[in-house]
Amino acid sequence: MNVVRKMLFVLLATAVTLSGFAEGQKDQKAATSSKTTAGTKTPITFTFFTVDATEDMPFTDPVAKKITELTGVTLKVDRPVAGDQQAIPLMIASGQYPDLIYAKGDLTLLIEAGAVIPLDDLIAKRGKYIKELYGDQIVRLRNSVKDPHIYTVGTYGVKNGIWDTDGCMQIQHAVLKELGYPKIETLDDYANALRAYMKKYPTINGQKTIGLSLLIDTWQWYIDLSNPGNYVIGFPDDGQWIVDQKTLDAQYKFLHPEMYRYYKWLNQLYHEGLLDPESFTQKEDVWKAKIASGRVLGIAYPRWGYGDARTSLIQQGMPERTYAYLPIVADKKYKSPMLKDYGFSGGWGIAISKSCKDPERAFEFLDWYCSEEAQILVNWGLKDVNYVIQNGKRVVPEKEQKWADTDPDYSKKTGVGRWVYPFPQRGTAYIDSTGNYITRTSPETIIKNYLPVEKETLAAYGKKMWIDFFPKPEELGISRHGQVWQYALPPETNAKVAEADEYIKNALVRIIMGKPEDFDKSWAKIVSDLKAMGIEEANKVVSRLIKEKVEMWSKKP
Missing domain, CATH: 3.40.190.10 (Periplasmic binding protein-like II)
Structure with missing residues (x-):
């Protein structure tokens, strides 16, 4: 009897949370009267559920605001409560989904429920930066031999340098x-x-x-x-x-x-x-x-x-x-x-749900995230604020680096690094078109x-x-x-x-x-x-x- 009561309580609490997704979607549909086209910066808010978030993540830091300025997109981030492992199953039971979902290993449940959309056609037609980022590794995004569709992008770097370790x-x-x-x-x-x-x-x-x-x-x-x-x-x-x-x-x-x-x-x-x-x-x-x-x-x-x-x-x-x-x-x-x-494993990533208010615009946002512009922004922060250019190289000023090293809330306050995971990542070993590493991590900066x-x-x-x-x-x-x-x-x-x-x-x-x-x-x-x-x-x-x-x-x- 206690178990039954507990489950009813959890279901009720989750239903309230999930209803928030539906309300958020209604609000946005009212605010956005028509479908947008590729390249637009018309303001839009996407609900984004991530199973890995352990705290509230308002999309209000300087990097988040710059993302909104460049894309028109604001994210309303939701997460499990107190480490709840039933969030995705209960989401499926309710039939109500946020626009974007990072489900980790529960992706299979979403696919079998028909809750997320295949991205193959969108990638083929409009995935300029996705194709650029993944290259011949894009096959590793496919779900399985029996179901070779691509449902997600993101989460881990495609080209990583093994320059650092936390040890055993x-x-x-x-x-x-x-x-x-x-x-x-x-x-x-x-x-x-x-x-x-x-x-x-x-x-x-x-x-x-x-x-x-x-x-x-x-x-x-x-x-x-x-x-x-x-x-x-x-x-x-x-x-x-x-x-x-x-x-x-x-x-x-x-x-x-x-x-x-x-x-x-x-x-x-x-x-x-x-x-x-x-x-x-x-x-x-x-x-x-x-x-x-x-x-x-x-x-x-x-x-x-x-x-x-x-x-x-x-x-x-x-x-x-x-x-x-x-x-x-x-x-x-x-x-x-x-x-x-390990090479690039594919696997986990961000999916677009069947309930997404504008799946093409959501895809456009994920594709932009794969661009050099986006990758530099989320990894380095704002130019002349969080980093400067010296002799053609991106450099973190000493004062900024000290702040990063000594303030536990540096990422929350600046947004630097806060929006890297679980989004698409080029990887620590990727060198961009300017000859700089795409992230702040390199053998030289590690030692420094x-x-x-x-x-x-x-x-x-x-x-x-x-x-x-x-x-x-x-x-x-x-x-x-x-x-x-x-x-x-x-x-x-x-x-x-x-x-x-x-x-x-x-x-x-x-x-x-x-x-x-x-x-x-x-x-x-x-x-x-x-x-x-x-x-x-x-x-x-x-x-x-x-x-x-x-x-x-x-x-x-």
């Missing part, structure tokens, strides 16, 4: 310096460093020192609990899958015989007091506050997930409490996969923008960049299939994987907190339970999809 695991510069910059390559090395520093400094700034702290509250568990498990045994990020590059067969990662190693290590850390006991219950704001206090020695999370806490450390005059990025593996027989070249403490740590190890610690992309090879986490799986397979994911998340927490002497027995039960749930059937489906995708990509666009 991170540790404070202060720890490395105190310990004489030891070689830290394995999980045991990492634990030894935490152990030695915590023994010497049980408190930092008057608060208890924390060794390793995890964030696994909602979807973050995929990042902070699931992914490191395959990284430390040499497998790259394919979501919940490990893929054999020779056979292209996929396996739900927790069935792999080596996956236990990271979790057995966490079990050891937990019982020794090196792992934050609140790792399994803390919310994101609490976790970030701990990092910003300077007392968390180690994390295993990408920089994009805690950037504001890092900026806070710098603001407070504690740059030594920011992190070095390390290629940690379970033991030296493995190669860290962090610099793996390192903190003094980062340069000190790198110099101590005889390195110039963080990537110098890691096996090079050439050693790791280019992925033949992209990344599986970007695949749109059939709904029944998605449901099976979701069931397995929910089980494994809870099982991992229990096994990490469980008695060390029971670990092996408990891990065997996890594997047995997953097989009993039928996850091996999902292995077959994903393996087939990978092989079909590789075959489809091999054909000329």
